[in-house]
Amino acid sequence: MYSLVIVGHGPSLKGQRLGEDIDLCDAVCRLKFGYVAAEKNPVDYGRRTDYLCSTLKSLPAHLPMGFKELWGYENFPGQDKDVCGKTTVRLESEAIQHWLAVYRSMADVRVDHLSKAGTYAKEGDEPWFSTGMGAIVIASAGIKPRYINLAGFDNMMTGSRENFKNV
Secondary structure, rough: OOOEEEEEOOEEEOOOOHHHHHHOOOEEEEEEEHHHHHHOOOOHOOOOEEEEEEEOOOHHHHEEEEEEEEEEEOOOOOOOOOOOOOOOOOOHHHHHHHHHHHHHHOOOOOEEEEOOOOOOOOOOOOOOOOHHHHHHHHHHHHOOOOOOEEEEEEOOOOOOOOEEEEO
């Protein structure tokens, strides 16, 4: 595969008229309920959704939608990987665990301290990377596109649109 666009659900795509550019990529991955924006506003968000990425916790809500492939990852340790029944889900668990460990080391997550809910604790942030990062890891490990384009990955501090290419 040559090019993949991962479309986030950030509002920066509104009014940008990038839908046609998004649909011209070889494949389109959307995050969580991002396909709803595509249905409501294809001029800005595009029409296609080949892949959908979500945590395993949320993935069952998307099962009947008929995407080419579902991508999922655990959002807490030991989560039941069978939550989607007979539906095949691309997990790329080894790559997710590797990059999650890298993320945690950079984010200074204190894995030795568990909260009352049994989850990891860290000052100021969660010990799990975003669904967007999960999609990047799954795409890189699984379908291996030459280029990964990001759209709708907003910088929440400045509100600016960020576009990146993995070369």
